[in-house]
Amino acid sequence: MITTPDLIESLVAGAKPVRRLRPPAARAALWLLLAAAIVSLLAISHGLRPDLGARLGQPLFVAGLAASLLTGVLAAVAAFIVSLPDRPRLWLLLPAPALALWVSTISYECLTEWVSIRPDSVSLDEAADCFATLVLTSVPLWLALLLMLRYAALLFSAAVAAAGSLAVAALAATALSLFHGLDASAMILMWNLGAAALLVGLGSAFGERMFSWVASR
Amino acid sequence: MSPSSHDRGPDLTLVSEAAPSLAAHPRSGRESPAACELDWSIYMARAQGGDRDAYRRLLEDVTPYLRSIAARHFRNSGDIEDTVQEVLLTVHAVRHTYDPARPFGPWLVAIANRRVVDGLRRQGRSRAREVALETGHETFAAPQANLPETASDGRVLRDAIEQLPSGQRDAILMLKLQEMSLKEAAAASGTSVAALKVATHRALKNLRKMFARQDGKA
Numbered sequence: 001m002i003t004t005p006d007l008i009e010s011l012v013a014g015a016k017p018v019r020r021l022r023p024p025a026a027r028a029a030l031w032l033l034l035a036a037a038i039v040s041l042l043a044i045s046h047g048l049r050p051d052l053g054a055r056l057g058q059p060l061f062v063a064g065l066a067a068s069l070l071t072g073v074l075a076a077v078a079a080f081i082v083s084l085p086d087r088p089r090l091w092l093l094l095p096a097p098a099l100a101l102w103v104s105t106i107s108y109e110c111l112t113e114w115v116s117i118r119p120d121s122v123s124l125d126e127a128a129d130c131f132a133t134l135v136l137t138s139v140p141l142w143l144a145l146l147l148m149l150r151y152a153a154l155l156f157s158a159a160v161a162a163a164g165s166l167a168v169a170a171l172a173a174t175a176l177s178l179f180h181g182l183d184a185s186a187m188i189l190m191w192n193l194g195a196a197a198l199l200v201g202l203g204s205a206f207g208e209r210m211f212s213w214v215a216s217r
Numbered sequence: 218m219s220p221s222s223h224d225r226g227p228d229l230t231l232v233s234e235a236a237p238s239l240a241a242h243p244r245s246g247r248e249s250p251a252a253c254e255l256d257w258s259i260y261m262a263r264a265q266g267g268d269r270d271a272y273r274r275l276l277e278d279v280t281p282y283l284r285s286i287a288a289r290h291f292r293n294s295g296d297i298e299d300t301v302q303e304v305l306l307t308v309h310a311v312r313h314t315y316d317p318a319r320p321f322g323p324w325l326v327a328i329a330n331r332r333v334v335d336g337l338r339r340q341g342r343s344r345a346r347e348v349a350l351e352t353g354h355e356t357f358a359a360p361q362a363n364l365p366e367t368a369s370d371g372r373v374l375r376d377a378i379e380q381l382p383s384g385q386r387d388a389i390l391m392l393k394l395q396e397m398s399l400k401e402a403a404a405a406s407g408t409s410v411a412a413l414k415v416a417t418h419r420a421l422k423n424l425r426k427m428f429a430r431q432d433g434k435a
Contacts, residue, residue, distance in 0.1 A: 007302050008276045011309045017267035018313040084314050085331070086324040151311050155331055 024080035027148060031076055034144055035171050038137055046133070046179055060109055065177050067102035071095050072170035079145070079163035083152040092163055102170070130180050137172040165202065254322050262317035276305055279325060286329045290337060303332045377427050385420035388413050
């Protein structure tokens with residue numbers, strides 16, 4: 001086993017100048033810019049949902065959209081802050097109020113405007129389209145997050161992965177709300193909360209390994 | 218188990234003093250951590266810029282402090298040193314995450330606590346699956362194999378070998394007791410390697426039979 005003085009010498013010998021990280025809020029803003037760019041590109045290629053104008057007049061839809069967007073933004077900020085060793089992990093609670101509001105709006109919508117799913121109300125094309133939007137939004141965002149936070153592998157990767165996954169899931173849900181007319185409540189539940197739960201679950205379960213894998217490259 | 222559940226070590230506070238001269242300061246270990254934190258912060262800021270002397274000084278200065286943190290959780294000196302080295306490696310890998318505008322102590326202690334928790338988890342896993350080998354332990358799981366050999370066991374074995382036919386006895390003596398190689402034994406005895414192998418196999422079979430008979434009688 002190498003002795004500690006020898007280890008220090010080898011670390012000093014390999015010490016090169018490093019560039020300090022920008023403040024976490026600035027890095028989160030950079031990542032959110034990427035998210036905005038992806039959503040804009042999807043909007044150009046896919047087109048927004050036809051009834052978006054009418055839906056934007058409904059307070060419940062606007063509240064849900066704003067809450068999911070805010071959840072994504074705050075969860076991203078929390079992930080970048082918590083990835084630093086000396087920041088309190090209470091920052092993980094930053095997106096909690098927005099998340100509560102988002103879940104509340106979806107639950108309220110489901111309770112008050114339950115639309116039963118008829119056999120012809122869920123088409124395979126629509127489901128595939130929703131899935132494609134979800135993948136096209138979340139995969140690049142996840143990869144960017146993994147690269148930007150790869151040093152977290154050595155620190156608090158599970159907490160960072162959970163917050164990052166929530167950010168990705170909330171932003172993907174926001175994109176879904178903009179592009180797809182999810183009129184059936186079960187569909188809203190499935191694509192919003194279901195996808196969010198899946199992404200956060202995957203992130204929590206495999207985040208540590210993924211950060212370690214990216215960090216070792 | 219979260220890092221916050223562990224003792225974070227003595228609180229570190231900033232002490233305002235003039236910027237340190239690398240040559241003038243005494244080694245850490247004779248200074249309190251509180252008096253060093255501002256220095257450590259400055260050393261790390263210089264190290265981020267590529268100043269190797271400042272980096273060496275920083276790592277050497279924080280090592281006793283890290284050792285004191287690790288010693289609160291581990292008794293074995295090897296575990297303590299392992300943890301210190303892992304903290305140093307982590308500090309090296311994530312040194313770009315330190316912001317010189319913020320205190321150095323919480324940054325270092327958070328990393329140290331993380332590595333301590335990892336060490337404790339690793340120790341817990343290995344304790345659940347492994348048994349530490351100590352002087353009294355041998356390499357075999359069977360209890361009989363770990364009983365110390367008595368003089369009478371050796372005598373019984375030698376007597377049994379003496380009862381073997383001469384070819385088999387020579388093969389066992391050369392290959393098992395004198396630990397000669399097959400080639401060496403073949404050259405010494407003037408027989409072929411194949412014949413030696415056969416003789417050894419038969420000898421072991423006969424010895425097994427003899428001891429089985431003795432066990433049966435006993």
